[in-house]
Amino acid sequence: MLAARAAGELSNEGSVALRWPILALAAVACIAIDAGTVARGPFERAFWMDLLKGLTARTGEFHQEKSTPRHLHYVKPDWAPPSLPGMIASTGILECWSVVPISIFAKDASGKVPGQGAHGRGDSAYRGEVYTASGNGTATITRWTPNEVTVTVDGAAPGDRLHLNQNWDPGWTADGRPAANQLDTPTAPLAGGRQTVVFRYTPVHLWPGILVLAITLLACALFARRARRA
Numbered sequence: 001m002l003a004a005r006a007a008g009e010l011s012n013e014g015s016v017a018l019r020w021p022i023l024a025l026a027a028v029a030c031i032a033i034d035a036g037t038v039a040r041g042p043f044e045r046a047f048w049m050d051l052l053k054g055l056t057a058r059t060g061e062f063h064q065e066k067s068t069p070r071h072l073h074y075v076k077p078d079w080a081p082p083s084l085p086g087m088i089a090s091t092g093i094l095e096c097w098s099v100v101p102i103s104i105f106a107k108d109a110s111g112k113v114p115g116q117g118a119h120g121r122g123d124s125a126y127r128g129e130v131y132t133a134s135g136n137g138t139a140t141i142t143r144w145t146p147n148e149v150t151v152t153v154d155g156a157a158p159g160d161r162l163h164l165n166q167n168w169d170p171g172w173t174a175d176g177r178p179a180a181n182q183l184d185t186p187t188a189p190l191a192g193g194r195q196t197v198v199f200r201y202t203p204v205h206l207w208p209g210i211l212v213l214a215i216t217l218l219a220c221a222l223f224a225r226r227a228r229r230a
Helices: 002-012 015-046 084-088 206-229
Strands: 063-065 091-093 130-132 138-145 148-156 161-164 172-174 180-182 185-189 193-201
Touching: 002 015, 084 091, 130 138, 130 148, 148 161, 161 180, 172 185, 185 193
Parallel strands: 063 091
Antiparallel strands: 130 161, 138 148, 148 193, 161 185, 172 193, 180 185
């Protein structure tokens, strides 16, 4: 704003009127240099973690890991398990610190994290990213996105259940119907033979939030219209 004021003074009244904007700019510059010098230390200590060479963003096949593999660590380790490298590599890390209620530090006396039904490679309970409850038949992910997973099942018995290796949440649906919660994972019933099941996740408060946003924008528009008329 001061620079714009100085430019206006220069074009309209000449250089004589520039002294106050220039003095104000000098004062702002001193404050900015001082603030930047002080803030540099905390920022350098906060953003020091470097990724290992060769780690690139990957899409497509997704899988869970019990703990962070060596190639998904930082060059210099931090006090908490790393999460960002796994996200970049499209890999879920179960023993992480990203979500506090189901983090590695939320284990109960038995060593289990309440609400964490997903398992990762390296865990004896890991059965794949999708599997049938009985273990009969084959389940294969044919399409994966962060909020939608398409699974093809072949050879399953009628009445068997398909498990998705994700933590259950009320926002999960299977073929448009609410997914059931079994062992803290979203599941869907199977009709038998060959079929396709689409798991989809939508936060339960998404649409109420959008409704509140729409009402707020409408109210702002009405108040602005009334103000213009006034």
